[in-house]
Amino acid sequence: MEVGIEAINLYGGPAFLDVRTLFEARKLDLERFDNLMMEKKSVGLPCEDPVTNGVNAAKPIIDRLTEAEKNRIELVIASTESGLDFGKALSTYIHDYLGLSRKCRIFEVKQACYAGTAALHMAICFVASQVSPGAKALVVATDTARAAAKNTYAEPTQAVGAVAMLVSGKPQVLEIDLGATGYHSYEVMDTCRPLPDIETGDADLSLLSYLDCFENSYKEYEARVEGANFMETFDYLAFHTPFAGMVKGAHRKLLRGFSRLSPDQIEADFQKRVSPSLKYCVRIGNVYSATVYVALCGLIDHAELNGSKRVGLFSYGSGCSSEFYSGLISGRSKEVLAGMKISEQLDRRYALNIDEYDRVLDQNMEWIFGVKDKEVDVSKYARIYNHSMAGRKLLVLKRVKDYHREYDWS
Numbered sequence: 001m002e003v004g005i006e007a008i009n010l011y012g013g014p015a016f017l018d019v020r021t022l023f024e025a026r027k028l029d030l031e032r033f034d035n036l037m038m039e040k041k042s043v044g045l046p047c048e049d050p051v052t053n054g055v056n057a058a059k060p061i062i063d064r065l066t067e068a069e070k071n072r073i074e075l076v077i078a079s080t081e082s083g084l085d086f087g088k089a090l091s092t093y094i095h096d097y098l099g100l101s102r103k104c105r106i107f108e109v110k111q112a113c114y115a116g117t118a119a120l121h122m123a124i125c126f127v128a129s130q131v132s133p134g135a136k137a138l139v140v141a142t143d144t145a146r147a148a149a150k151n152t153y154a155e156p157t158q159a160v161g162a163v164a165m166l167v168s169g170k171p172q173v174l175e176i177d178l179g180a181t182g183y184h185s186y187e188v189m190d191t192c193r194p195l196p197d198i199e200t201g202d203a204d205l206s207l208l209s210y211l212d213c214f215e216n217s218y219k220e221y222e223a224r225v226e227g228a229n230f231m232e233t234f235d236y237l238a239f240h241t242p243f244a245g246m247v248k249g250a251h252r253k254l255l256r257g258f259s260r261l262s263p264d265q266i267e268a269d270f271q272k273r274v275s276p277s278l279k280y281c282v283r284i285g286n287v288y289s290a291t292v293y294v295a296l297c298g299l300i301d302h303a304e305l306n307g308s309k310r311v312g313l314f315s316y317g318s319g320c321s322s323e324f325y326s327g328l329i330s331g332r333s334k335e336v337l338a339g340m341k342i343s344e345q346l347d348r349r350y351a352l353n354i355d356e357y358d359r360v361l362d363q364n365m366e367w368i369f370g371v372k373d374k375e376v377d378v379s380k381y382a383r384i385y386n387h388s389m390a391g392r393k394l395l396v397l398k399r400v401k402d403y404h405r406e407y408d409w410s
Helices: 019-026 030-036 050-062 090-097 115-129 203-224 244-258 263-278 288-302 331-338 342-347 354-367 378-388
Strands: 004-011 015-018 040-043 073-079 105-109 136-144 160-168 174-183 191-195 198-201 236-239 309-317 321-329 395-401 404-409
Touching (some): 004 342, 019 030, 019 354, 050 404, 090 136, 090 404, 115 136, 115 160, 115 321, 236 244, 236 263, 244 263, 288 331, 354 378
Parallel strands (some): 073 136
Antiparallel strands (some): 004 160, 004 174, 174 321, 395 404
16 A cells, blocks of 8 residues: 655754854864755754644645544654653643644654654554554654753754654655665664763764664665665665765765766765755755754755656664665655745744854753743844744744643644
8 A cells, every 4th residue: 555754844943053153163174064964954943842843844744634534543652852741741732732633642752863754664563563553643753952062063963853654545745665764773872871961972983873774774775675776776865964074984985886987976875966955955954853854855946856856865863773675756746845935944943153153052051841830031042033033823842831731832
């Protein structure tokens, strides 16, 4: 049967900082700036969290459904490494503020940046099983870098945002190749979040793990899918993108191992099959569990889609889990996604200067995991809020009362 993503949307935050500006302010080596291939990083406000990001990504999808279609959403999965409670799932809030039926399974999954793919495949299997014919599932991959690693080369890549995906038997955006997948996982301490205010790890080890998983998950895909060929099977490719330069290096390494292409031919292949997927990634940064789907959105909005095209997707999460899988996109995918006006949303974000950015980071630290009682005060960042959020009916955090988060519409 056909199954996959019926609708998808990206929320890229209310503000951004120019990455070169950050490099210069932190006195980082500008030679490494070119290797990152990043332009901007999205930045959230204290009135935002993984719940608001997720709802703001999903609401435009839900608003386009009839009441009957909304009531067929029987599964809501939030994926995140930015949880707000050890027990209560983000999806409880997301489900509530989207006004979905109570005849629904709701839960949260965690496995670093791979979690969005874990949630998506869980939803696909539910729909494909036909245990509830005609049912839909909502997957919301949402994350936030509250504690940026100041004065390190990780800081320019850390971002905030969310991608929401409606999964059904009407895959207008991405039709999954059921069973065409390869995975590769093992324990490694490359990056982690051991405390609410710390993101740490070994950047070099993480790069090596990513490259190892990319190669081996693809080899497993090739072993499972008869006739699969990295150069011929996929019209386009979309990878988990911590930063665009990492994707370019991974693509180059795999082609050196799987082909006899010259450096110029490898570069041409990158520009043709991979580069379209990076258009939004370089404007947002790493949104952890959502990032490979930021790449998918960029690909659909910027690739030439004359007829059906097969895309190979690679998902990686530190710790680590990885998967290479595939599906079909088409001109219809482009039509559906165009309605979300993602590029326009990104264009209207507030451009932070470095002083504003540092103040927002400090204010965000007051809202990390574990807040018991606190009122939001938007007057501390009114200029940014009024530019990007006021009057737009976006979900915002209002207060935390006895650990319970209360939200309202801007």
